[in-house]
Amino acid sequence: MSQPALEYDGVTVRYEHHGPPTVDNVSLSVGAGERVALVGLNGSGKTTLLTAAVGLVEHAGAIRVCGQAVSPRTIQAVRGSVGFLFNVPEDQLLFPKVVDDAAFALVRKGMKPKEAGAKAREVLEQLGVGAVADSPLHHLSHGQKQRVALAGALVTSPPLLLLDEPSAALDPPGKRNLARLLASQEAAMVIATHDLEFAKALGTRYVLLEGGRIAYDGADGAEVAQRL
Ligand SMILES: Nc1ncnc2c1ncn2[C@@H]1O[C@H](COP(=O)(O)OP(=O)(O)OP(=O)(O)O)[C@@H](O)[C@H]1O
Ligand SMILES: [Mg+2]
Numbered sequence: 001m002s003q004p005a006l007e008y009d010g011v012t013v014r015y016e017h018h019g020p021p022t023v024d025n026v027s028l029s030v031g032a033g034e035r036v037a038l039v040g041l042n043g044s045g046k047t048t049l050l051t052a053a054v055g056l057v058e059h060a061g062a063i064r065v066c067g068q069a070v071s072p073r074t075i076q077a078v079r080g081s082v083g084f085l086f087n088v089p090e091d092q093l094l095f096p097k098v099v100d101d102a103a104f105a106l107v108r109k110g111m112k113p114k115e116a117g118a119k120a121r122e123v124l125e126q127l128g129v130g131a132v133a134d135s136p137l138h139h140l141s142h143g144q145k146q147r148v149a150l151a152g153a154l155v156t157s158p159p160l161l162l163l164d165e166p167s168a169a170l171d172p173p174g175k176r177n178l179a180r181l182l183a184s185q186e187a188a189m190v191i192a193t194h195d196l197e198f199a200k201a202l203g204t205r206y207v208l209l210e211g212g213r214i215a216y217d218g219a220d221g222a223e224v225a226q227r228l
Pocket of ligand 1: 040
């Protein structure tokens with residue numbers, strides 16, 4: 001069997017040193033190419049679990065991304081294998097012009113700016129924001145910004161996508177289009193979402209968090225809906 005794309009092994013996160021755990025002894029394995037919907041009420045720990053995998057919050061226990069243990073020493077390499085979408089797009093949009101932002105991850109990997117720009121335009125087009133590629137970011141709507149941030153996460157075709165509420169700001173056609181696009185990717189993905197319809201369209205495994213612990217892990221969407 002091929003190596004899992006993401007593994008949590010007894011992972012605990014505490015925001016305060018002696019405080020209660022926000023993520024509490026979570027073990028979870030996501031296979032290469034597997035799609036997981038991470039669901040749970042507000043404050044159940046979804047964002048925390050995702051951000052721990054890219055070293056943005058400290059964890060106890062072990063997290064491995066494509067076999068590589070997540071630690072301060074490995075974090076740059078780990079981040080190179082992950083396309084991450086923050087809950088708030090402004091948190092990850094850095095450049096004044098849309099196309100430069102979407103191309104940034106490619107340029108950082110060594111691609112020539114012209115080539116990177118062309119690839120970024122392709123991905124922006126797929127996400128329905130090709131027409132604003134040359135616009136300044138601050139002219140975009142919230143949903144458009146979310147699409148641009150997503151383009152930045154997808155542009156390098158990483159083996160693992162960690163997406164925090166990617167459909168939250170999208171209109172209904174945008175959601176359907178995004179579900180189709182994600183379903184066509186080879187990458188493994190963990191998608192934190194409150195949108196069960198969107199999760200279902202991705203044909204997912206559901207992982208339900210309650211108070212930082214896994215309360216359900218399986219394919220039964222009706223069961224999940226009942227428990228939320
Ligand atoms: N930087 C932080 N410092 C202290 N506490 C935090 C921090 N970030 C999150 N928390 C707390 O950790 C808990 C889990 O938050 P988290 O954002 O992981 O939940 P979530 O499941 O993503 O919620 P939502 O559905 O609202 O996005 C919450 O009680 C929150 O207040
Ligand atoms: Mg969250």
